[in-house]
Amino acid sequence: MTDKPARSISALDAVTSRRSVRRFLPDTVSDRTVYDLLDAAARAPSGQNMQPWLVHVVTGETRATLCREVSAAVERGERTDEYPYFPQQIREPYLSRRRKIGFDLFEIYGIGREDMAGRRQALLRNFEFFGAPVGLFFTMERDWGMGAWIDCAMLMTNVMTLAPAFGLRTCPQQAWCEYGPVVHRVLDIPDSHVIISGMALGYADAQARENRLTTDRVPAAQFVTRHI
Template identity: 50%
Template sequence: MLDAIAGRRSVRAFLATPVPRKTVTRILNVAARAPSGTNIQPWQAVVLTGAARARFCDRLIAHVRAGGPAEQEYSYYPQRWRDPYLSRRRKVGWDLYASLGIGKGDRDATARQHLRNYAFFDAPVGMIFTMDRDMEIGSWLDLGMFLQNAMIAARAFGLDTCPQAAFARYPATIARLLDIAPDRQVIVGMALGHRDPDAPENGFATNREDAASFARFVEE
């Protein structure tokens, strides 16, 4: 279990190797063991594979390329950046784009890479997660634990994932394309599949702070 957690990466290039539906179902069933306040289990998932995934990705990418306006309903990031968070954000961005040979200020290449989010980085399985709009912040915590369970469970099958906040930028368009009811809010997406071992963007690991930098032990 510790190896599965330590080995989790946000993978941004996948092989076309299919993932059986029964495997995805097992992953989601295990993920659903996540704790939730009074066991309300507030999460919902739309799982996209095959022609349905391709059709969804093509239509969403066309919308983004056409300059469709952002429809974001919640802020994932802080309104004002400051250190140490700004430095961490910049480093992971620089490391990712350096691995791809994208230079600072190369807007065209950066835009092309960003669009790959909406193709689930070519993963054969794409998932969109939603919650009922009347859920409160505690349920967002529940969803986060569910998502982490799914990512760790995927490792048990030799699979990798990438949680993707980019999908939260176009919730209305996604809801229309996937016939998601108005009382449900699009929260996040996730790519699932076999990582491409030859893709340079999969070759670097992000840093993590040691517990000594963020934990305070009170013992006496």
């Protein structure tokens, strides 16, 4: 493990090799590495350079408390979404894409389609950061307009793209926003701020089967409209 970025990784490789890692090693990530990564990611563009993003880095006892409290809220059925992520009715082709990634992942885990208990346990692994020692939470003040959401998304993309240069991998986790009040309370995030997403950060377990999952992408020819 190294704190220094491996600058030999090409931008093309960094983007095309990005994966959502769902099993991490317990190895500690140094504070210096986390801050160096975030310093580099903060080169993300933002409207008029206002940089509306805020990041909460969660480790150690606070991480353990957060995992325990949110998992307990899940068991009690206390879901309260921070904001709507999907439309109320998910239509095609999006529904099929969503189902495919779910079924593919459950197959890797060895969970049958009718195994609801197994599915629930798989869900709960989200709230352990999939074993990653570092959790990141991206927030901003609620009164920002939609443009600021784009800015924050570009910061998140930079974090995920740059992480391999530090030997690290990530998993973006909007699932934490389904239990926003608990995250606000444990991390002392004021209600005037919105939690955009969580993210697991750490060293990937190269032996884990779930980390070999590669999701499909629609080719550009299917989502591009050419104007001549």
